[in-house]
Amino acid sequence: MIRVLIADDEPMIRAGVRALLSTAPDITVVAEAADGHEAVELVRRHRPQVAVLDIRMPKVNGIAAAAEIRRTVPATGVVILTTFGEDDYILQALGGGAAGFLVKSGEPEELIAGVRAVADGAAYLSPKVAARVVVHLAASGAGTLAGRRDAARERIVALTAREREVLAFLGGGLSNGQIARRLHVVEGTVKAHVSSILARLAVDNRAAAAVMAHEAGIVPVQAPEQR
Known part of the structure; x- marks a missing residue:
């Protein structure tokens, strides 16, 4: 089983992600966090294979949490959930070692595919994220x-x-x-x-x-x- 932690400050989003991941027979959610600080602490405690992090969270945002997780629990791969308009954050997360990038408005199957890919040690960019990154790099000079x-x-x-x-x-x-x-x-x-x-x-x-x-x-x- 792929052990997953979910971190998002919106309970409804966490519930939706948990429900979606529960449809995959090889994935189990072992912990949930409402902010980045709690996410890091729960990753240290539960040692999941994958941490799915929202970018904008209180106390510690997803970018900083991802970097700390990669520093202290390198066996845990990080998947970042993003929305359009957060392209700068995606580039920061790339530099911080996050391995997966998914758009919240993307297809549900992408989340499962992304979690599986990162658990296997791969990098996963949803097609929408990849396109946004390439366009943003061009637009940013x-x-x-x-x-x-x-x-x-x-x-x-x-x-x-x-x-x-x-x-x-x-x-x-x-x-x-x-x-x-x-x-x-x-x-x-x-x-x-x-x-x-x-x-x-x-x-x-x-x-x-x-x-x-x-x-x-x-x-x-x-x-x-x-x-």
Whole structure:
């Protein structure tokens, strides 16, 4: 079972997320928090595989909570719930080590897919979040959409053909095991490819690499495998 913590200051939102996750036979909610400080404390106590955090919470916001969770309980992957208009927060969360990004108005299946992907050690950006990040980067003075696309494509030229293939699947939210099955190789080989990809692209984590895959337009259209 994938053990999950939910943190949101709105009880109705927490109830909705809990109800949705309860429809998945391999996911169980072990704790709920109403603010970021409580979320960090409950993660330390319950050690869930995944913490689903809202961004705007009292006392400690989701970005700061995510960074503290990644620092103190690195085995817990963090999924950030966001709304449109919070693009700056998404970029901060990327830098803080969050692995999953979902839009509250997105499809319910995305939440389950995102939790499963992060539990498997993958990065997961919902299509809407990925699109918003790419557009926001262009609008914030980091280059036009076309310019960032060209820059991303130039950077991935340094990758081998196999590494580009792995990066595309990584951008699609697949874990190392899922990528290994798609490519008919052992998981250790994929892990080595991912390490090389992060080094060659000079990015800190899988989520940042996933953003670059979306910028370059190489993410496959198929959804991540279901359990």
